[in-house]
Amino acid sequence: MSKTDSAAAAASTSQRTAASRKRWTATDLGLIAVFAALVAASAIVPGIPVGALGVPITLVTLTVMLSGLVLGAGRGFAAVGLYVLLGLAGLPIFSGGRSGLGILASPSAGYIIAFPLAAAATGYLAGVVIRRTVRNRGLWLFAATMVSSIVIVHGLGVLGMMVNGKLDFTKAFIADLAFYPGDIIKNVLAVVIALAIHKAFPDVLVRRVK
Numbered sequence: 001m002s003k004t005d006s007a008a009a010a011a012s013t014s015q016r017t018a019a020s021r022k023r024w025t026a027t028d029l030g031l032i033a034v035f036a037a038l039v040a041a042s043a044i045v046p047g048i049p050v051g052a053l054g055v056p057i058t059l060v061t062l063t064v065m066l067s068g069l070v071l072g073a074g075r076g077f078a079a080v081g082l083y084v085l086l087g088l089a090g091l092p093i094f095s096g097g098r099s100g101l102g103i104l105a106s107p108s109a110g111y112i113i114a115f116p117l118a119a120a121a122t123g124y125l126a127g128v129v130i131r132r133t134v135r136n137r138g139l140w141l142f143a144a145t146m147v148s149s150i151v152i153v154h155g156l157g158v159l160g161m162m163v164n165g166k167l168d169f170t171k172a173f174i175a176d177l178a179f180y181p182g183d184i185i186k187n188v189l190a191v192v193i194a195l196a197i198h199k200a201f202p203d204v205l206v207r208r209v210k
C-alpha cells in the first residue's frame with residue numbers, strides 16, 4: 001500500500017471512530033435503559049427522612065454518580081434524565097414511591113433536577129480523569145464525584161429547600177449538611193464499583209474516551 005493509500009485509510013478509520021463516538025448504538029441505548037432502571041431500583045430502597053422538611057437520605061446519589069462514572073457525560077445524562085422524566089410522568093420511582101409533576105413543588109425538587117446534571121458533570125470529569133491519569137485514578141474519580149455532588153446536587157438541593165421549603169439560606173445549608181457523610185460514603189462506593197466495571201468492560205467508557 002502506498003503512503004497516500006495508508007494516509008487515506010487512517011483518515012477514514014479516524015472519521016469512522018469519530019462518527020461512532022457521536023452516534024449512539026443499540027448497546028448505548030441498552031446501557032442507558034439499564035442504568036435508568038438501576039437508579040429507579042435504588043430509589044425503591046426506603047430512604048430515611050431527615051429534619052423538618054423530611055427530605056430523605058437515599059441510595060439514589062450512589063447510582064446517579066455511578067451512571068456518570070460508567071457511561072460518561074452524554075449517556076449518563078440520558079440515563080438519569082430518563083429516570084427523572086419517567087418519575088415526572090407518573091411512574092412511582094421517586095423516594096417513598098412518589099411520582100408526578102407535583103414533586104417539582106416539594107423540598108426535594110432541587111436535588112431531583114440536579115441528578116441528570118450531576119451525572120453529566122461526573123461523566124465529563126471521569127472522561128478527563130481516564131484520559132489524563134494512570135495513577136491514583138480512584139482518588140481523581142472520587143474528586144470528580146465530590147465536585148459534582150457539592151456544586152450541583154447540594155447547590156441545587158439547597159436552592160430547592162429555600163424555594164419550596166421556605167427556608168432561609170443558613171437553615172437550608174444546615175439541613176443539607178446532614179446529607180454529606182452519607183453522600184461521601186456513597187461516592188466512595190460508586191468509584192469502587194465503577195473501577196471494577198471499567199476493568200471488566202473497558203469498551204464501555206475507558207477505550208471510548210482515549
Ligand SMILES: O=C(O)CCCC[C@@H]1SC[C@@H]2NC(=O)N[C@@H]21
Pocket residue numbers: 043055056057058059061093094095108111112153157179182183
Ligand atoms: O425525593 C426524592 O426522590 C429525591 C430525594 C433527594 C435526597 C437528596 S439527594 C442528595 C442528598 N443525599 C441524600 O442521601 N439525600 C439528599
